[in-house]
Amino acid sequence: MNSKFNYLKILCKAIFKFKIMNTYLHQKFNKQIKRIQPLGNILVAISGGQDSLCLIKLIEDFKQKQNFSGTIEYIYIDHQWREDSKQQVKHLINYIHKQSIKIAVYEIKKIIYSELEARQIRYQIIIKHAISNDYSTLLTAHTETDRIETFFQQLIRGTSLDGVTSLKYYRQLKPNLKLVRPLISIYRKDINWFCRKFCLPIWSDNTNYQYSITRNRLRYELLPYLKQYFMLNIENNISKFINISNQDNEYIKQNAIKLYLISRHKTNIALNYLLIRKQHYAIQARTLEIFFYHHFNKPLHYNTLIQIINLMQKEPIDHQILKWHHLIINIHNNWIYIN
Incomplete structure (x- = not known):
């Protein structure tokens, strides 16, 4: 009797665990990650925000479910923009260590206030770390919402078709290093739901609410205004436009590369x-x-x-x-x- 009870208990736990690890975000993530061939060793660029914590959870669940045997390491770049940046790093390290996974933290000594310059330095550090440690895949936590916000930012700056479609699912950075954004088809509202469901310890970043930062003003003023007064599903429509533009852009790019090679x-x-x-x-x-x-x-x-x-x-x-x-x-x- 006890053996049957224990068996049922184990079975129930397994079913519960499967359900927990099989949300629709898990399904979307697994579908995206399986597109990467070969996957190789993975470096994951993260912050303390909800997008990154969602990505960590999805990766760790994928690793456990698929018996992934490669190396996975997380990397965090501290720009020291905020007074509580050191506390955030400690918070993130504590969470990572509880999951028994590796993390590398880089601190930028020189404080840089330009978003563009900071981004360039951040990617230089990440790419250098990836190459020197033999990682073949770099994952970031960019979402569909990020893609839409980037679209508006680039549009305001007066960009080209290449600029408005710059945030892609896949990009070859180096011959042996590819950048993949597995959350690029997931909206931030879904990630917020996911983080709440699994009680993930999100660090509240007060710079996300500073309207002097263009992206924040787009996020909290422009997009809500467009939704309310122009079209409720404007995000879906912009996503469609970006996808169509990306196809057109790829066609132009491929033909331009051919012309460049022969000329x-x-x-x-x-x-x-x-x-x-x-x-x-x-x-x-x-x-x-x-x-x-x-x-x-x-x-x-x-x-x-x-x-x-x-x-x-x-x-x-x-x-x-x-x-x-x-x-x-x-x-x-x-x-x-x-x-």
Whole structure:
């Protein structure tokens, strides 16, 4: 009798555990993570917010359920923007250690107030850590809501199609390192529900409520206003637009890469503009952007881009010279080249 009772007890626990680990967020996450082949060793970039804690929970449940044998490590970058940043780090470390998992914490000594500069430094540290420790997959906790907010930020700045679709599910950072955002199809409201369901210890970040930060103003003022006065399901519609734009952008990008490969000089830093100017304006622009970013790791300014394209259309072209940063762009003898 006791053996039957114990068996039923174990069975009930197993069923309960399966249900706990089988929420619709678990299902969506597992579906996304299984798209990554090969998965390899994983580095997870986190903060103390609800998105990160949700990601930690999903990863640990996935690891347990799928008997994942690879290495998983978490990484946190402390920008020291807040007075309580050290307390947040301790809070996060305590939670991570209770889960018996690895975490690396980096502290940036120089306080940086530019969001863009901070992001660049953060990614430099994370990528360097990933490469030096042989991680092949980098996961971040970006959500669908982040993607929509990024869309508005880029739109306000006057960006391109590439800019409004910049937050993608997958991106190859290095030959042996890929960036994956497994929560990119999940809205923040669903993550909030998930964190409440599992009583995850979210650290309340007061900078999330400072309206001097553009993203916060978008989150708490613009989007609610658009929902209330224009369209209730505006987030879904924007997501659809981003998905469609992403497909268009990928088509342009792939064709631009092909054109770049056939029009570049075999030995010198130069492009054959006769081949480029035959193409559609969008392909011309993207090919030039690829050329300059590939060689100089700098985006080509829009006005300079327009100047180059306009000069390429002239017939015949005299030797034209444009200044770009500390470099000289030459357009001469069928070639665009740099001095």
